Ligand SMILES: CC(C)[C@H](C(=O)O)[C@@H](O)C(=O)O
């Protein structure tokens with residue numbers, strides 16, 4: 153549907169910490185790949201400043217209103233990591249911008265591919281992105297000084313839409329198996345619903361094999377060389393998706409190498425799956441930060457907006473540079489390549 | 503304190519599926535190691551039948567009353583896996599006996615060591631064992647057909663006691679570092695409390711380094727060869743502990759090799775961390791089931807009741823048989839060794 157637009161506006165949100173540095177490299181790569189389209193006015197890049205932790209703290213909002221308004225003028229977004237404050241930090245009351253953006257733009261699907269051909273790994277995780285323990289944010293209850301409660305929310309439509317997306321993806325990409333991951337033996341009400349609804353959706357795809365596993369043993373199965381190859385498409389509630397995709401990304405070179413698509417009906421946002429690494433900035437090492445994650449997110453963005461051939465060239469280059477020639481992965485240390493050098497290298501391979 | 507008793511009663515709960523087969527082998531190993539103590543009447547073994555899924559379903563209780571009463575006559579327990587029914591099973595309404603036993607006996611600490619010397623791994627997980635998403639079991643809410651809610655409960659005393667145990671363990675075993683694992687950036691109320699209370703307890707142990715990580719990135723760090731060696735003692739809320747210990751056990755040969763101590767003020771129970779594998783029984787393969795997990799649980803039991811030297815001999819034998827001579831690990835297939843052969847082999851090494 154993007155190709156039907158007169159113009160595709162790609163909003164670029166630098167974020168915090170190393171975000172601006174690595175996002176700039178990803179943008180440079182995309183701009184080169186889209187040079188003709190930019191010249192023809194078909195594609196424009198738009199910088200969205202102001203989604204920084206300082207601004208968010210000042211506004212007392214996870215995403216300041218003006219930033220959110222600007223975001224909504226774009227057709228698709230490329231986003232660097234934003235700082236989610238830790239307990240005890242000076243910004244501890246600022247909510248996660250990641251989580252807020254997913255909610256505000258109703259980006260219900262977090263799609264995270266992890267591919268390591270030489271390990272036989274080709275996983276696509278469909279992480280539900282708005283419910284579970286993320287739904288109520290900081291609205292838990294402190295019943296007394298000694299008793300705290302959080303709420304885990306799962307809905308039928310929320311589960312149905314992520315399951316549908318995963319099965320459609322499996323069908324359209326000739327995948328043989330979809331795996332549902334829950335802890336329905338213990339967390340019976342919500343995971344029970346999640347599992348039930350996924351299985352119901354599965355009924356519409358009789359040619360696809362379905363299995364379900366508990367999240368605890370799944371973390372072991374990803375490591376098991378004899379078994380991990382059997383997984384193709386996985387559907388998970390929000391938090392299990394968060395956990396399992398970090399583990400999965402490790403096989404590909406770490407969270408620094410993994411991109412992620414946050415998809416909704418109206419908006420889509422592509423981002424790194426790692427944090428903003430403020431310490432690297434403090435120590436002046438942000439030029440050495442690895443832009444691989446955001447470049448990969450950029451490749452996913454290209455594919456999403458209909459430039460599949462350009463996306464494929466970028467994916468192939470990334471695979472060569474990060475996996476086959478792993479020495480060129482940025483180390484974050486001054487003896488490694490800079491982010492710009494890495495981006496140049498990627499561009500030289502395209 | 504066990505050594506002060508006139509007699510130590512070790513209750514043996516076979517459980518379901520492969521449970522009776524593997525527990526029998528573990529008991530045989532312990533009986534041989536404790537032969538003198540048994541002869542002198544210092545130690546007795548007591549078989550606790552009746553904690554089967556059939557009986558539990560008939561009683562409509564996770565643990566039938568008479569079984570629970572018998573359990574409470576023992577000083578310490580060795581337990582095989584019990585079946586936790588899956589959604590849709592004929593027994594789907596029977597609650598997990600594991601979870602129920604932990605609650606009924608107030609076994610607040612689930613201690614799970616994972617040791618793989620040649621990988622530089624020597625982790626001891628302290629999993630809180632009664633709270634979190636486990637506290638309310640199936641008492642979640644179906645607000646409507648489409649909206650399900652579960653409750654995550656964390657208390658100050660519940661966190662304090664697991665943290666205290668972990669730090670005491672660290673202190674008494676010359677560990678340099680304790681790592682707290684939460685998702686306090688998102689699950690702010692309950693994980694925030696867990697993190698706060700752990701850090702407060704840490705204040706009493708100024709010589710021990712403390713760090714905290716989020717559960718998502720922890721699953722990646724365990725895989726990272728350059729980083730995993732830095733972890734020694736870990737404290738986790740119930741569900742994260744469930745998840746991370748299955749992953750960790752994989753490095754040791756899988757959940758089939760890992761034992762676990764469930765400790766309370768009054769009772770203690772030692773068990774396998776894996777399931778009951780009913781399919782192996784149906785196919786008549788239970789004699790090939792790997793008793794390693796329950797034997798390791800038995801070694802932990804020996805250490806706990808004060809037979810440290812016997813425990814060490816058993817741990818050493820297990821390490822040799824499961825890691826150094828991995829071929830002898832039971833495969834569950836008729837071409838592998840039987841559980842009895844494995845137990846014989848262990849005994850021959852002691
Ligand atoms: C930063 C954090 C809030 C976020 C999450 O938990 O979703 C991150 O871990 C991710 O996976 O995108």
Ligand SMILES: CC(C)[C@H](C(=O)O)[C@@H](O)C(=O)O
Nearest residue numbers: 338368586598600601744775
């Ligand atoms: C069987 C199940 C209820 C149990 C749990 O989730 O605690 C198991 O996975 C474990 O780790 O002991």
